[in-house]
Amino acid sequence: MEETQDNIQFQLTDELIEKVEVLVEDKNDKELKLLLNEYHYADIAEILDELDLDDALYVIKLLDSETTSDVLMELDEDNREKVLKNLSAKEIAEEIEELDTDDAADIIAELPEERQQAVISQIEDEEHKAEIRELLTYDDDTAGGLMAKELVKVYETWTVAGCLRRIRGQAKDVTRVHSIYVVNKEEKLIGRLSLKDLIVAKSDQKIADIAKDNVDYVNVKDDAEDVARVMAKYDLEAIPVVDDNQTLLGRITIDDIVDVLKEEADKDYQLAAGITQDVDSDDSIFDLTRARLPWLFLGLVGGVGAFLIMEGFQEAFSKYAVLFFFTPLIAAMAGNVGVQSSAIIVQGLANDDVKGSVNKRLIKEMLLAALNGTILALFLFIFVWITKGEFNTALAISVSLIAVIIVAGLIGTFVPLFLDKRGIDPAIATGPFITTSNDIFGILIYFWIAKLILGI
Amino acid sequence: MEETQDNIQFQLTDELIEKVEVLVEDKNDKELKLLLNEYHYADIAEILDELDLDDALYVIKLLDSETTSDVLMELDEDNREKVLKNLSAKEIAEEIEELDTDDAADIIAELPEERQQAVISQIEDEEHKAEIRELLTYDDDTAGGLMAKELVKVYETWTVAGCLRRIRGQAKDVTRVHSIYVVNKEEKLIGRLSLKDLIVAKSDQKIADIAKDNVDYVNVKDDAEDVARVMAKYDLEAIPVVDDNQTLLGRITIDDIVDVLKEEADKDYQLAAGITQDVDSDDSIFDLTRARLPWLFLGLVGGVGAFLIMEGFQEAFSKYAVLFFFTPLIAAMAGNVGVQSSAIIVQGLANDDVKGSVNKRLIKEMLLAALNGTILALFLFIFVWITKGEFNTALAISVSLIAVIIVAGLIGTFVPLFLDKRGIDPAIATGPFITTSNDIFGILIYFWIAKLILGI
Numbered sequence: 001m002e003e004t005q006d007n008i009q010f011q012l013t014d015e016l017i018e019k020v021e022v023l024v025e026d027k028n029d030k031e032l033k034l035l036l037n038e039y040h041y042a043d044i045a046e047i048l049d050e051l052d053l054d055d056a057l058y059v060i061k062l063l064d065s066e067t068t069s070d071v072l073m074e075l076d077e078d079n080r081e082k083v084l085k086n087l088s089a090k091e092i093a094e095e096i097e098e099l100d101t102d103d104a105a106d107i108i109a110e111l112p113e114e115r116q117q118a119v120i121s122q123i124e125d126e127e128h129k130a131e132i133r134e135l136l137t138y139d140d141d142t143a144g145g146l147m148a149k150e151l152v153k154v155y156e157t158w159t160v161a162g163c164l165r166r167i168r169g170q171a172k173d174v175t176r177v178h179s180i181y182v183v184n185k186e187e188k189l190i191g192r193l194s195l196k197d198l199i200v201a202k203s204d205q206k207i208a209d210i211a212k213d214n215v216d217y218v219n220v221k222d223d224a225e226d227v228a229r230v231m232a233k234y235d236l237e238a239i240p241v242v243d244d245n246q247t248l249l250g251r252i253t254i255d256d257i258v259d260v261l262k263e264e265a266d267k268d269y270q271l272a273a274g275i276t277q278d279v280d281s282d283d284s285i286f287d288l289t290r291a292r293l294p295w296l297f298l299g300l301v302g303g304v305g306a307f308l309i310m311e312g313f314q315e316a317f318s319k320y321a322v323l324f325f326f327t328p329l330i331a332a333m334a335g336n337v338g339v340q341s342s343a344i345i346v347q348g349l350a351n352d353d354v355k356g357s358v359n360k361r362l363i364k365e366m367l368l369a370a371l372n373g374t375i376l377a378l379f380l381f382i383f384v385w386i387t388k389g390e391f392n393t394a395l396a397i398s399v400s401l402i403a404v405i406i407v408a409g410l411i412g413t414f415v416p417l418f419l420d421k422r423g424i425d426p427a428i429a430t431g432p433f434i435t436t437s438n439d440i441f442g443i444l445i446y447f448w449i450a451k452l453i454l455g456i
Numbered sequence: 457m458e459e460t461q462d463n464i465q466f467q468l469t470d471e472l473i474e475k476v477e478v479l480v481e482d483k484n485d486k487e488l489k490l491l492l493n494e495y496h497y498a499d500i501a502e503i504l505d506e507l508d509l510d511d512a513l514y515v516i517k518l519l520d521s522e523t524t525s526d527v528l529m530e531l532d533e534d535n536r537e538k539v540l541k542n543l544s545a546k547e548i549a550e551e552i553e554e555l556d557t558d559d560a561a562d563i564i565a566e567l568p569e570e571r572q573q574a575v576i577s578q579i580e581d582e583e584h585k586a587e588i589r590e591l592l593t594y595d596d597d598t599a600g601g602l603m604a605k606e607l608v609k610v611y612e613t614w615t616v617a618g619c620l621r622r623i624r625g626q627a628k629d630v631t632r633v634h635s636i637y638v639v640n641k642e643e644k645l646i647g648r649l650s651l652k653d654l655i656v657a658k659s660d661q662k663i664a665d666i667a668k669d670n671v672d673y674v675n676v677k678d679d680a681e682d683v684a685r686v687m688a689k690y691d692l693e694a695i696p697v698v699d700d701n702q703t704l705l706g707r708i709t710i711d712d713i714v715d716v717l718k719e720e721a722d723k724d725y726q727l728a729a730g731i732t733q734d735v736d737s738d739d740s741i742f743d744l745t746r747a748r749l750p751w752l753f754l755g756l757v758g759g760v761g762a763f764l765i766m767e768g769f770q771e772a773f774s775k776y777a778v779l780f781f782f783t784p785l786i787a788a789m790a791g792n793v794g795v796q797s798s799a800i801i802v803q804g805l806a807n808d809d810v811k812g813s814v815n816k817r818l819i820k821e822m823l824l825a826a827l828n829g830t831i832l833a834l835f836l837f838i839f840v841w842i843t844k845g846e847f848n849t850a851l852a853i854s855v856s857l858i859a860v861i862i863v864a865g866l867i868g869t870f871v872p873l874f875l876d877k878r879g880i881d882p883a884i885a886t887g888p889f890i891t892t893s894n895d896i897f898g899i900l901i902y903f904w905i906a907k908l909i910l911g912i
Contacts, residue, residue: 042689168656176693177652195651196633200624232718233498235711237632237693254710255691258717262688265721266803272728273799273886274792281804281817285824292796293828299792300832303785304839310781324780325766329759331784332895335791336730336755336888340748343729347722348737361737368741372749376756383760430729432792435891439788 010043017050024055029062041067045074053082061091069098072107078283084111093122101128102148102256105135135250143227144220146260147241147250152180154207156190161203178238181248182211189240189248191215217242220249225264228257229352267427268350272343274299274432295432302436306331306443313447316454322388323450326397327443333376333401334408334442335435341365341412342430349420350427358417362410369409373402396453400446407445408438466499473506480511485518497523501530509538517547525554528563534739540567549578557584558604558712561591591706599683600676602716603697603706608636610663612646617659634694637704638667645696645704647671673698676705683708684716685808723883724806728799730755730888751888758892762787762899769903772910778844779906782853783899789832789857790864790898791891797821797868798886805876806883814873818866825865829858852909856902863901864894 023032036044036059044063048056048071060068060083072080072095084092084107092111096104096119108116116136123129131149138144152170154163167180180198182191191211201210217240218227231239237254267278274295279288306327316323345361348354354361377398384394412434416426479488492500492515500519504512504527516524516539528536528551540548540563548567552560552575564572572592579585587605594600608626610619623636636654638647647667657666673696674683687695693710723734730751735744762783772779801817804810810817833854840850868890872882 040690042691164655176650194632195655199620199651199655232711232714234496235498237710254693254714255688258688258710258714261714261717261721262807265717265725266807269721269725269728269799269803272725273795275796275799279800280807280809281800281820282809285820285827288800288824289828289831292824293831295796296789296792296828296832297835299788300785300836303782303788304836306784306788307778307781310784311778314777314781321770322767325763325770326759328762328766328783328787328895328899329756331787332755332759332762332791332892333752335788335891336752339729339887340731340751343725343731344735344737344744347725351718351722351736353736353738364737364741368744368748371741372745372752375745375749376752379753379756380760431795435791436788439784443784 010039010046012043012046012050017047020047020059021051021055024051024058032059032062036063037067041070042074045071049076049079053079053086056083057086060087065094065098069095069103073099073103076282077110080107081110089115089118090122092119093124096123096132097125097128100148100150101131101135101250102146104128104132108132109136109140138220141224142220143218143222143224143241143252144249146224146227146252146256147220148253149250150174151240151248151251152177153183153248154180154193156182156184156206156208156211158207159203160198160201160205160207160210163207164198164203176238176253178251178253179215179240181215181240181251182207183248187248188246189215189217189242192240215240218252219244224260227252228260228264231257232261264350268346268430271425271427272339272346272430299432299436302439305440309440309443309447313451316447316450320393320450320454322384322390322393323397323447327446329380330397330400330404330442330446331439334404334438337369337372337405337408338412338434338438339430341369341409342416342426342434345413345416346426346430349416354417358414361417362413365409365413366406369406370402373405376405377401392454396450399453400449403449404442404445407441411438411441466495466502468499468502468506473503476503476515477507477511480507480514488515488518492519493523497526498530501527505532505535509535509542512539513542516543521550521554525551525559529555529559532738533566536563537566545571545574546578548575549580552579552588553581553584556604556606557587557591557706558602560584560588564588565592565596594676597680598676599674599678599680599697599708600705602680602683602712603676603708605706606630607696607704607707608633609639609704610636610649612638612640612662612664612667614663615659616654616657616661616663616666619663620654620659632694632709634707634709635671635696637671637696637707638663639704643704644702645671645673645698648696671696674708675700680716681720681806684713684720687713688717720806724802724886727881727883728795728802728886755888755892758895761896765896765899765903769907772903772906776849776906776910778840778846778849779853779903783902785836786853786856786860786898786902787895790860790894793825793828793861793864794868794890794894795886797825797865798872798882798890801869801872802882802886805872810873814870817873818869821865821869822862825862826858829861832861833857848910852906855909856905859905860898860901863897867894867897 023035048059056079060071072083075083096107099107108119111119120129120133135149152167152174154167177195179192179194181189182193184190191213192215193211197210216234216236218230220241220243227239231254238251240248241250241252243249275291276294277291279291310324310327345354380401381394381398384397385391388394415429419429420426479491504515512535516527528539531539552563555563564575567575576585576589591605606629608623608630610623633651635648635650637645638649640646647669648671649667653666672690672692674686676697676699683695687710694707696704697706697708699705731747732750733747735747766780766783801810836857837850837854840853841847844850871885875885876882
């Protein structure tokens with residue numbers, strides 16, 4: 001057996017893309033197959049993502065379904081949509097036959113409703129068809145929506161020898177076995193085994209004797225993020241899914257959880273930046289605008305609100321011009337503090353670290369904000385007093401800064417907690433929402449305190 | 457075998473914590489062990505995180521090392537530090553004996569340098585000691601820093617029967633076998649096998665004949681984030697680690713990668729909010745201040761900069777007061793657009809989606825910003841014209857808005873790309889850094905354009 005040359009660092013070079021494009025143009029099927037068969041399906045998908053739709057379709061129709069089905073799953077979502085539009089129901093069904101039931105259900109769910117039935121009816125394997133139909137009944141964001149029907153299941157009454165014999169058949173369809181699930185004759189999940197346990201056991205032992213009865217599981221209706229958190233916490237690589245009667249329905253594997261974790265992180269990050277949809281830098285200007293404009297508009301409205309407030313105080317300007325020049329500073333600090341506070345709370349909620357009373361947290365945030373605010377206000381006070389020589393003005397600005405920072409910190413801490421308790425994604429309360437509302441509050445408080453101290 | 461009652465939804469209730477505290481106070485060791493042995497080590501760690509240090513130490517010294525070593529790994533980092541301070545070198549070494557080499561090395565690395573040697577010298581298992589010493593030589597953020605020495609390795613010259621016989625011994629130490637790695641007699645990685653492959657093969661076949669030679673691997677010096685990305689991309693659950701000569705050194709398992717992914721997401725999220733250290737809402741006010749104050753101070757300096765700029769233009773105020781009242785709006789829009797642009801780029805870089813020329817991307821961002829800016833400026837123009845009736849002023853403010861948005865978008869797109877090309881974490885360029893610099897640029901551009909259009 002020769003030494004492996006498999007370098008994990010697949011490089012998507014312009015030369016490679018060009019090479020594929022040329023082979024497609026020449027309809028050089030033989031060379032194309034030789035070239036592409038060297039690559040992992042995830043890499044082939046990366047190549048196809050860079051090709052024109054026609055070239056990508058050519059390649060997909062050229063390669064066998066076993067490869068193309070996996071490639072389809074790895075394509076960029078938008079590209080996959082275009083590819084599926086250009087495949088017939090029969091062609092899509094051929095891909096579906098090759099996919100695990102969870103991926104198969106995901107692909108069908110991406111199709112417009114009218115096409116779904118057409119594709120499903122073309123699936124030849126009756127068992128596969130029935131399983132996919134079942135998976136489609138579950139909500140996306142639940143354990144049922146994540147799970148696959150492929151698993152290895154043994155009955156507690158079998159012997160180890162009988163088990164090994166029978167699972168050769170089941171294991172053929174299961175890419176990674178992980179745990180073998182033990183059920184009773186009513187199909188209820190009662191235990192688990194590993195292949196390792198099977199190998200080291202004596203062949204005449206009963207499954208019931210060697211199985212471990214402490215098997216973790218999730219309910220088919222559990223939230224996907226909870227499943228992810230549980231699998232990460234207990235270092236699980238697969239978890240069986242049961243219904244309310246403990247009947248074994250399917251299993252979720254860690255690679256799907258890794259995808260859920262990455263999508264979650266991306267979504268929270270985008271919300272914090274004020275982007276409403278799932279976009280990336282390769283999307284069209286139209287899609288990017290549609291995702292970014294709403295929050296920008298909110299910022300504009302907030303800015304107009306700030307304008308109206310400042311206009312309302314404009315008499316004060318004639319006496320204390322310097323107050324107005326510090327407005328951007330006050331607004332910026334309010335925004336920064338608010339973003340920091342909300343980020344820490346949102347992250348804590350996501351990691352399930354936020355326990356204990358809300359009041360305790362608010363008091364802690366108030367003390368923290370007061371401490372930070374006082375330190376910063378001290379610097380500001382010294383700066384204004386030295387450069388302007390006006391004690392009262394310096395005092396007004398500095399005291400306002402402390403007040404604004406405390407209020408911004410409290411808003412940033414309270415709002416995510418409030419949303420979370422009402423079942424709304426607290427991540428909405430990060431980003432432009434917090435910065436805009438804190439700008440308004442900050443400027444209001446600023447001028448109100450200035451009025452008090454300076455008697456304007 | 458009884459039906460399992462294992463409910464995955466472990467609830468950390470106040471009653472449970474109190475129960476444990478009472479049992480510890482009464483030194484009721486028997487009941488305490490009975491109670492805690494029901495729980496997974498990750499759950500025991502959650503309980504201990506809520507106890508006083510003395511109570512936690514009591515429990516750790518009570519339970520056997522096999523359990524407590526796993527519990528130690530799951531404790532909150534700060535709590536683990538306190539616990540380790542209160543254990544003797546011998547006691548820590550006993551925990552180390554029970555841990556896999558990657559966790560063992562991580563714990564030792566957390567100790568102050570003086571203690572590390574003391575603990576290592578107390579480890580009885582010579583092989584374990586040598587392996588840990590080796591792992592400590594690798595940098596934290598590399599494959600070497602992530603990997604464990606525990607794996608199952610077979611030589612290509614063995615038969616299937618001989619293999620099964622020998623791996624029973626190796627597999628004992630390996631929690632999850634995943635792939636079995638095949639090496640030649642120079643210990644170089646040349647292929648892989650799964651337990652499933654072994655089971656379905658004939659007992660007299662040679663390993664060399666049934667092994668797969670397309671084995672993915674990473675180099676011991678590869679960056680941890682690259683390893684994570686690769687494992688997620690190819691749906692791997694374990695990956696072997698080799699040196700420059702292809703010698704098999706260790707392996708990384710998916711549960712470690714899940715942790716890396718979560719820490720990465722947390723870190724980027726915190727950087728975007730302007731938090732410089734790894735803090736969570738349970739940290740002390742002192743630690744939280746130390747993490748949050750630096751960026752707030754940067755914001756303060758930026759605010760002072762904005763003040764100086766506005767002061768420089770104050771003559772304009774007497775004629776065009778309304779200009780000043782719109783400054784917060786301009787600054788806020790600049791900040792929002794900058795954050796959106798940088799978030800999309802940083803996310804794209806993290807997902808390795810950003811290919812192609814930087815110039816193309818900047819041009820696209822400019823068009824996008826021009827489009828968004830024009831739409832928003834139109835609304836603003838109509839608002840100012842209707843409420844103020846001054847055409848020129850409305851024009852000045854609206855044109856400035858477009859210019860500011862374009863510049864903010866370009867800065868937000870360019871800076872992360874620039875940092876990334878120079879090997880600096882682009883996530884630094886999100887959050888307060890972008891909002892503060894965009895505030896300054898925004899206000900500068902605003903008044904400069906206003907001067908041009910209004911001739912002040």
